[in-house]
Amino acid sequence: MNIAIQQKKMVSVSKLLMKKYKHRSGSLNYFNIMVPGTPGSLYLKFRIFGFKYFFKFLYSYLKYMFSIGLHSEYEIVKSEKNKKEYKNIIITWAYKEDFNKNGTYNDRYFKINSKKYRETLWFLIYMSVEKPKKFDENLIILFKKKRLFNFNILRFATYFFKILFNKTNSLKDFLLKISSFSSFSEIVLDSFLKNIKTEKLKKILIPYEGQPFQKEIIKVLRKKNKKLKVIGYDHTSPPPLPLNLHYDFLSPDVLLVNGSNQLGFYSRYLKWPRKKLKLVPSSRFQDEQKRNFTNQVFLPYEILNQKIALNEFSFLIKEGEIKKATDLTIKNHPNTTNSTSHLKLIYELKKLFNENHETNNPKKFFKNSAFFVGQTTAIILALELGLTSYHVCFEPTFDSYNSKLWRNIKVKQLSEYTFKYELVKKNAFTIIKKEKNIFKKYYDFKI
Numbered sequence: 001m002n003i004a005i006q007q008k009k010m011v012s013v014s015k016l017l018m019k020k021y022k023h024r025s026g027s028l029n030y031f032n033i034m035v036p037g038t039p040g041s042l043y044l045k046f047r048i049f050g051f052k053y054f055f056k057f058l059y060s061y062l063k064y065m066f067s068i069g070l071h072s073e074y075e076i077v078k079s080e081k082n083k084k085e086y087k088n089i090i091i092t093w094a095y096k097e098d099f100n101k102n103g104t105y106n107d108r109y110f111k112i113n114s115k116k117y118r119e120t121l122w123f124l125i126y127m128s129v130e131k132p133k134k135f136d137e138n139l140i141i142l143f144k145k146k147r148l149f150n151f152n153i154l155r156f157a158t159y160f161f162k163i164l165f166n167k168t169n170s171l172k173d174f175l176l177k178i179s180s181f182s183s184f185s186e187i188v189l190d191s192f193l194k195n196i197k198t199e200k201l202k203k204i205l206i207p208y209e210g211q212p213f214q215k216e217i218i219k220v221l222r223k224k225n226k227k228l229k230v231i232g233y234d235h236t237s238p239p240p241l242p243l244n245l246h247y248d249f250l251s252p253d254v255l256l257v258n259g260s261n262q263l264g265f266y267s268r269y270l271k272w273p274r275k276k277l278k279l280v281p282s283s284r285f286q287d288e289q290k291r292n293f294t295n296q297v298f299l300p301y302e303i304l305n306q307k308i309a310l311n312e313f314s315f316l317i318k319e320g321e322i323k324k325a326t327d328l329t330i331k332n333h334p335n336t337t338n339s340t341s342h343l344k345l346i347y348e349l350k351k352l353f354n355e356n357h358e359t360n361n362p363k364k365f366f367k368n369s370a371f372f373v374g375q376t377t378a379i380i381l382a383l384e385l386g387l388t389s390y391h392v393c394f395e396p397t398f399d400s401y402n403s404k405l406w407r408n409i410k411v412k413q414l415s416e417y418t419f420k421y422e423l424v425k426k427n428a429f430t431i432i433k434k435e436k437n438i439f440k441k442y443y444d445f446k447i
Helices: 003-020 039-049 051-070 153-164 171-177 180-195 212-224 260-269 306-318 340-355 378-384 438-442
Strands: 074-078 088-094 120-126 139-144 203-207 229-233 254-257 277-279 296-298 329-331 369-373 388-392 409-413 418-423
Touching: 003 039, 039 051, 051 153, 051 180, 074 180, 139 180, 153 171, 153 180, 180 212, 203 212, 212 229, 254 260, 260 277, 306 340, 306 369, 306 388, 306 418, 329 340, 369 378, 378 388, 378 418
Parallel strands: 088 120, 088 203, 120 139, 203 229, 229 254, 254 277, 296 329, 296 369, 369 388
Antiparallel strands: 074 139, 388 418, 409 418
């Protein structure tokens, strides 16, 4: 069975599972293939590819179930001056480095500053350990406290038995919600409702990923406020299988996308009504430079098989796809700087490159090339910047792009694990525009 057929089967089965859990959100219908260790992605693989994924799925399911005990101590951080009733709100993520010294917040998805949008309330899910010392009065921050012991058995037991003995829950509901995804949804929703007057809200903007907590917020707020409009922004370049973005009752009223390919894929495969999709330039990617990708080797968050990576780069050198290996620069994933597996692979790749200075193979060499390992969406940005992209996949069915699903990408399979991509039409995936006020022009709650 070829890759295109397998990928289309994953789309079809994910649709059936979405129907099975209609109007519900949880771990088993959140199919984020780009995070391969989540219960939903492994459950999908188990349903399609059989028993070889069962124990991986079971381990992941139990891991995320017991991770409920890690969601114990959260607090809301906000200014005492925050008494205003807002009509518009942005729900997004924040890190320590997103804050200026004066307390203003720079959003990495929309590339705007909270100070310039004082009439908008920001609900920030804070991902860093150290709390910001200063922050604008239109910011509400959900912050996880430090604990001596991360696992809280009381939190786990309380949530477990509450879900188990809820009379409205069926067995299907229990299996869906007994995970840290749903536990975190409860924390976010509870914090949101206690600190924000929802009846005055008119519009909500979310960098949308189809995460359970996002769907729960949409579900509850729609019941409380029938006139509320929810705008989702698909902030990433599309992965090969964006199955986390299936359209259902809990989806945003409008989804902003950055390329015509997404319009086609989402309406054809993910059931999005065409009128609910709006094509806009990327607010996140405006300053991408070709030189930041040329002759770079990008490593993924997870190294699933070091041997595959080394063998495939050796293959590319021998085949003349890499003319001068010593010209390549290896870029580690920013979140794995101390990872032993990543550092070991970097060492072995440098050793391989130094042993193979320049090939004598007369094959045509693409000067403007970028190289990617494992699961990543950065390939699309490199293509939009005019580079030929090479992709070494650990699991080609889940990692690789296919022209049968994505029509504006030319795909050549060089080996079992390696693919070469070229873009057929520019701006098909991501419209990159250099404009100062791109948010105000395209996103500013005018939809």
